[in-house]
Structures are given as C-alpha cells and as structure tokens.
Amino acid sequence: MSEPSQTEPVGVILAVDPDRFAEVVDALRQAGLTVTSEQPALGTLSGTVAQDRIPTLKAIDGVDSLDRDRPTHLPPPDSPIQ
Structure with a gap:
C-alpha cells in the first residue's frame, strides 16, 4: 500500500474547544476541512x-488535538486466538 500524496484527502479526528465549537468548526471548514461527523457536546x-493542510488545521485557535484517522481491522469472531 502506498502513502497518500500531499494533496490526497485523508481522514482526521479533531478535539476542539466545546464552548466555541461552532466557531472553530467554521474556521476548520474555511481552512479546507470537509466535516463528516460532529459531536458538539463532546467537542469532537x-x-x-x-x-x-493538516498543519494549518492544527494551528487554528480552539483546536486541542488532531489525529489521523487510522482504521483498525479485527479478525472475525470465529478466528483462532492470536
């Protein structure tokens, strides 16, 4: 599997200031984020x-953390214990 190019979209998960959630999300959108899920009560x-664009998002005031979304694949329930 090859690494994505610098401009290829990647999944990200962000924690932001919950008291300024709408304001921070708006700034993130303006910086290029396409939001796929929001949890305002949790601030995520x-x-x-x-x-x-990841460094730009990290620099936005109100962004507490940004992590790349890395899916985890679990073996089927009936597979032997590893």
Whole structure:
C-alpha cells in the first residue's frame, strides 16, 4: 500500500474547544476541512482534508488535538486466538 500524496484527502479526528465549537468548526471548514461527523457536546468532529493542510488545521485557535484517522481491522469472531 502506498502513502497518500500531499494533496490526497485523508481522514482526521479533531478535539476542539466545546464552548466555541461552532466557531472553530467554521474556521476548520474555511481552512479546507470537509466535516463528516460532529459531536458538539463532546467537542469532537471528524472529516477529510488534503494532507498538506493538516498543519494549518492544527494551528487554528480552539483546536486541542488532531489525529489521523487510522482504521483498525479485527479478525472475525470465529478466528483462532492470536
């Protein structure tokens, strides 16, 4: 599997200031984030963004953390214990 190009969209998960959730999400959208899920009460959201825009998102006031979304694959329930 090859690494994505710098402009290929990647999944991200963000924690933001819950007291300023709408304001921060708006700034993230303006910076290039396509929001796919919002949890305002928790102050978290997920979305996709060009990989080269990640530093810009991290620098937005109110963003507490940003992590790349990395799916985990579990073996089927009937597979042997590993």
